[in-house]
Amino acid sequence: DVKVTQSSRYLVKRTGEKVFLECVQDMDHENMFWYRQDPGLGLRLIYFSYDVKMKEKGDIPEGYSVSREKKERFSLILESASTNQTSMYLCASSLFVAGGAHEQYFGPGTRLTVT
Amino acid sequence: QKEVEQNSGPLSVPEGAIASLNCTYSDRGSQSFFWYRQYSGKSPELIMFIYSNGDKEDGRFTAQLNKASQYVSLLIRDSQPSDSATYLCAAGAGNMLTFGGGTRLMVKP
Numbered sequence: 001d002v003k004v005t006q007s008s009r010y011l012v013k014r015t016g017e018k019v020f021l022e023c024v025q026d027m028d029h030e031n032m033f034w035y036r037q038d039p040g041l042g043l044r045l046i047y048f049s050y051d052v053k054m055k056e057k058g059d060i061p062e063g064y065s066v067s068r069e070k071k072e073r074f075s076l077i078l079e080s081a082s083t084n085q086t087s088m089y090l091c092a093s094s095l096f097v098a099g100g101a102h103e104q105y106f107g108p109g110t111r112l113t114v115t
Numbered sequence: 116q117k118e119v120e121q122n123s124g125p126l127s128v129p130e131g132a133i134a135s136l137n138c139t140y141s142d143r144g145s146q147s148f149f150w151y152r153q154y155s156g157k158s159p160e161l162i163m164f165i166y167s168n169g170d171k172e173d174g175r176f177t178a179q180l181n182k183a184s185q186y187v188s189l190l191i192r193d194s195q196p197s198d199s200a201t202y203l204c205a206a207g208a209g210n211m212l213t214f215g216g217g218t219r220l221m222v223k224p
Binding site for chain 2: 031040043050103
Protein backbone atom coordinates (compact mmCIF):
# COMPACT_ATOMS: atom_id res chain seq x y z
CA ASP A 1 0.00 0.00 0.00
CA VAL A 2 1.09 3.53 -0.77
CA LYS A 3 1.77 5.52 2.31
CA VAL A 4 2.02 9.28 2.37
CA THR A 5 2.75 10.86 5.73
CA GLN A 6 2.72 14.48 6.81
CA SER A 7 4.67 15.86 9.73
CA SER A 8 1.76 17.30 11.69
CA ARG A 9 -2.01 16.84 11.79
CA TYR A 10 -2.63 20.15 13.53
CA LEU A 11 -0.41 23.21 13.68
CA VAL A 12 -0.91 26.66 15.19
CA LYS A 13 1.48 29.44 14.21
CA ARG A 14 1.66 33.17 14.66
CA THR A 15 1.54 35.76 11.88
CA GLY A 16 4.99 36.33 10.41
CA GLU A 17 6.45 32.99 11.47
CA LYS A 18 8.23 30.76 8.97
CA VAL A 19 6.37 27.47 8.71
CA PHE A 20 7.63 24.13 7.38
CA LEU A 21 5.26 21.35 6.35
CA GLU A 22 6.90 18.04 5.57
CA CYS A 23 5.61 15.21 3.41
CA VAL A 24 7.14 11.77 2.90
CA GLN A 25 6.02 8.99 0.56
CA ASP A 26 7.31 5.42 0.59
CA MET A 27 6.39 4.22 -2.92
CA ASP A 28 9.20 5.71 -5.00
CA HIS A 29 6.77 8.03 -6.78
CA GLU A 30 8.29 10.64 -9.07
CA ASN A 31 5.50 13.20 -8.69
CA MET A 32 4.62 15.01 -5.49
CA PHE A 33 2.06 17.74 -4.94
CA TRP A 34 0.98 20.28 -2.36
CA TYR A 35 -2.66 21.42 -2.26
CA ARG A 36 -4.70 23.53 0.07
CA GLN A 37 -8.37 22.90 0.62
CA ASP A 38 -10.82 25.53 1.81
CA PRO A 39 -14.62 25.34 2.13
CA GLY A 40 -16.29 26.36 -1.10
CA LEU A 41 -12.98 26.61 -2.98
CA GLY A 42 -12.13 22.95 -3.36
CA LEU A 43 -8.62 21.61 -3.82
CA ARG A 44 -6.16 24.17 -5.16
CA LEU A 45 -2.67 23.23 -6.32
CA ILE A 46 0.14 25.22 -4.74
CA TYR A 47 3.25 23.51 -6.17
CA PHE A 48 4.23 20.22 -7.65
CA SER A 49 7.49 18.40 -8.31
CA TYR A 50 8.21 15.69 -10.87
CA ASP A 51 11.78 14.97 -9.80
CA VAL A 52 14.38 15.78 -7.18
CA LYS A 53 15.18 19.50 -7.15
CA MET A 54 12.51 20.14 -9.81
CA LYS A 55 9.42 22.20 -9.03
CA GLU A 56 6.59 23.84 -10.90
CA LYS A 57 4.16 26.48 -9.69
CA GLY A 58 0.56 25.53 -9.38
CA ASP A 59 -2.48 27.78 -9.30
CA ILE A 60 -1.73 29.63 -6.06
CA PRO A 61 2.04 29.71 -5.36
CA GLU A 62 2.18 33.21 -3.86
CA GLY A 63 3.48 33.21 -0.31
CA TYR A 64 4.78 29.64 -0.56
CA SER A 65 7.96 27.90 -1.60
CA VAL A 66 8.93 24.22 -1.79
CA SER A 67 11.95 22.02 -1.50
CA ARG A 68 12.63 18.54 -2.81
CA GLU A 69 16.11 17.37 -1.91
CA LYS A 70 15.25 13.66 -1.83
CA LYS A 71 12.81 11.73 -3.97
CA GLU A 72 10.64 10.65 -1.05
CA ARG A 73 10.37 14.04 0.67
CA PHE A 74 8.61 17.24 -0.43
CA SER A 75 8.49 20.25 1.87
CA LEU A 76 6.17 23.23 1.75
CA ILE A 77 7.44 26.47 3.26
CA LEU A 78 5.39 29.46 4.28
CA GLU A 79 7.98 32.22 4.31
CA SER A 80 5.97 34.57 6.52
CA ALA A 81 2.69 33.07 7.63
CA SER A 82 -0.43 35.18 7.29
CA THR A 83 -3.96 34.63 8.57
CA ASN A 84 -5.24 33.99 5.02
CA GLN A 85 -3.00 30.91 4.92
CA THR A 86 -5.11 29.24 7.56
CA SER A 87 -6.26 26.10 5.75
CA MET A 88 -6.06 22.34 5.37
CA TYR A 89 -2.85 21.42 3.54
CA LEU A 90 -2.75 18.15 1.64
CA CYS A 91 0.28 16.43 0.17
CA ALA A 92 -0.09 13.84 -2.60
CA SER A 93 2.15 11.63 -4.71
CA SER A 94 1.81 9.71 -7.94
CA LEU A 95 3.79 7.76 -10.48
CA PHE A 96 5.07 9.60 -13.52
CA VAL A 97 3.45 8.62 -16.82
CA ALA A 98 4.26 10.17 -20.20
CA GLY A 99 1.30 12.19 -21.46
CA GLY A 100 -1.19 10.93 -18.92
CA ALA A 101 -1.84 10.93 -15.22
CA HIS A 102 -1.90 8.22 -12.59
CA GLU A 103 -3.97 8.34 -9.45
CA GLN A 104 -2.69 10.54 -6.67
CA TYR A 105 -2.42 9.26 -3.13
CA PHE A 106 -3.00 11.76 -0.37
CA GLY A 107 -1.48 12.16 3.05
CA PRO A 108 -3.71 12.71 6.10
CA GLY A 109 -3.48 16.49 5.84
CA THR A 110 -2.23 19.26 8.11
CA ARG A 111 -4.75 21.70 9.48
CA LEU A 112 -2.82 24.93 9.89
CA THR A 113 -4.15 27.84 11.89
CA VAL A 114 -2.34 31.18 11.72
CA THR A 115 -3.25 33.62 14.48
CA GLN B 116 -8.58 26.95 -18.03
CA LYS B 117 -9.23 23.30 -17.31
CA GLU B 118 -12.43 22.77 -15.37
CA VAL B 119 -14.23 19.90 -13.75
CA GLU B 120 -17.79 20.63 -12.72
CA GLN B 121 -19.87 18.82 -10.11
CA ASN B 122 -23.16 19.64 -8.44
CA SER B 123 -22.25 20.52 -4.87
CA GLY B 124 -25.38 18.89 -3.46
CA PRO B 125 -26.25 17.71 -0.96
CA LEU B 126 -27.60 14.67 -2.73
CA SER B 127 -29.86 12.83 -0.32
CA VAL B 128 -30.81 9.18 -0.91
CA PRO B 129 -32.44 6.60 1.34
CA GLU B 130 -30.47 3.62 2.56
CA GLY B 131 -30.44 0.84 0.00
CA ALA B 132 -31.06 3.13 -2.98
CA ILE B 133 -28.75 3.89 -5.89
CA ALA B 134 -26.80 7.14 -5.62
CA SER B 135 -25.82 8.75 -8.92
CA LEU B 136 -23.02 11.30 -8.95
CA ASN B 137 -22.14 13.23 -12.08
CA CYS B 138 -19.22 15.23 -13.38
CA THR B 139 -18.32 17.08 -16.58
CA TYR B 140 -14.86 18.16 -17.70
CA SER B 141 -13.65 20.76 -20.17
CA ASP B 142 -10.23 19.47 -21.29
CA ARG B 143 -10.61 17.05 -24.19
CA GLY B 144 -6.98 16.06 -23.63
CA SER B 145 -7.91 14.38 -20.35
CA GLN B 146 -7.09 10.70 -20.53
CA SER B 147 -7.81 9.33 -17.06
CA PHE B 148 -10.60 9.94 -14.60
CA PHE B 149 -10.81 9.33 -10.89
CA TRP B 150 -13.37 9.30 -8.12
CA TYR B 151 -12.29 10.09 -4.58
CA ARG B 152 -14.30 9.92 -1.36
CA GLN B 153 -13.62 12.42 1.39
CA TYR B 154 -15.07 12.17 4.86
CA SER B 155 -15.37 15.37 6.86
CA GLY B 156 -11.98 16.40 8.26
CA LYS B 157 -10.15 13.63 6.41
CA SER B 158 -8.11 13.50 3.22
CA PRO B 159 -9.43 12.20 -0.12
CA GLU B 160 -9.18 8.47 -0.72
CA LEU B 161 -9.30 6.88 -4.15
CA ILE B 162 -12.40 4.83 -4.93
CA MET B 163 -12.11 4.13 -8.64
CA PHE B 164 -10.40 5.16 -11.82
CA ILE B 165 -11.52 4.78 -15.42
CA TYR B 166 -9.60 5.31 -18.63
CA SER B 167 -11.86 3.95 -21.39
CA ASN B 168 -15.36 4.77 -22.55
CA GLY B 169 -18.05 2.63 -20.98
CA ASP B 170 -18.64 1.18 -17.54
CA LYS B 171 -16.26 -0.15 -14.92
CA GLU B 172 -17.61 -1.98 -11.91
CA ASP B 173 -15.98 -2.59 -8.54
CA GLY B 174 -18.26 -4.05 -5.90
CA ARG B 175 -21.09 -1.61 -5.22
CA PHE B 176 -19.45 1.10 -7.32
CA THR B 177 -19.73 1.64 -11.08
CA ALA B 178 -17.87 4.36 -12.92
CA GLN B 179 -19.11 5.45 -16.33
CA LEU B 180 -17.18 7.47 -18.90
CA ASN B 181 -18.39 9.13 -22.08
CA LYS B 182 -15.52 11.03 -23.70
CA ALA B 183 -17.66 12.35 -26.55
CA SER B 184 -19.94 14.08 -24.02
CA GLN B 185 -17.04 14.79 -21.61
CA TYR B 186 -19.06 13.20 -18.86
CA VAL B 187 -18.11 10.94 -15.97
CA SER B 188 -20.44 9.42 -13.42
CA LEU B 189 -20.29 7.24 -10.32
CA LEU B 190 -23.12 4.95 -9.29
CA ILE B 191 -23.26 3.59 -5.77
CA ARG B 192 -25.64 0.66 -5.40
CA ASP B 193 -27.23 -0.35 -2.10
CA SER B 194 -26.15 2.95 -0.52
CA GLN B 195 -25.22 2.76 3.15
CA PRO B 196 -25.06 5.52 5.79
CA SER B 197 -21.29 4.97 5.80
CA ASP B 198 -21.23 6.18 2.17
CA SER B 199 -22.19 9.66 3.39
CA ALA B 200 -19.25 11.81 2.35
CA THR B 201 -18.11 14.27 -0.29
CA TYR B 202 -17.19 12.69 -3.62
CA LEU B 203 -14.54 14.37 -5.75
CA CYS B 204 -14.25 13.81 -9.48
CA ALA B 205 -10.85 14.38 -11.11
CA ALA B 206 -9.66 14.46 -14.71
CA GLY B 207 -6.03 13.66 -15.48
CA ALA B 208 -3.63 14.90 -18.14
CA GLY B 209 0.08 15.68 -18.19
CA ASN B 210 0.67 14.11 -14.77
CA MET B 211 -1.79 16.56 -13.25
CA LEU B 212 -5.27 16.06 -11.87
CA THR B 213 -7.94 18.72 -12.08
CA PHE B 214 -10.47 18.25 -9.29
CA GLY B 215 -14.09 19.18 -9.19
CA GLY B 216 -15.52 20.91 -6.16
CA GLY B 217 -17.16 17.72 -4.95
CA THR B 218 -20.70 16.48 -4.37
CA ARG B 219 -21.88 15.93 -0.82
CA LEU B 220 -23.83 12.68 -0.50
CA MET B 221 -26.12 11.98 2.43
CA VAL B 222 -27.53 8.48 2.87
CA LYS B 223 -30.45 8.45 5.28
CA PRO B 224 -31.23 5.32 7.34
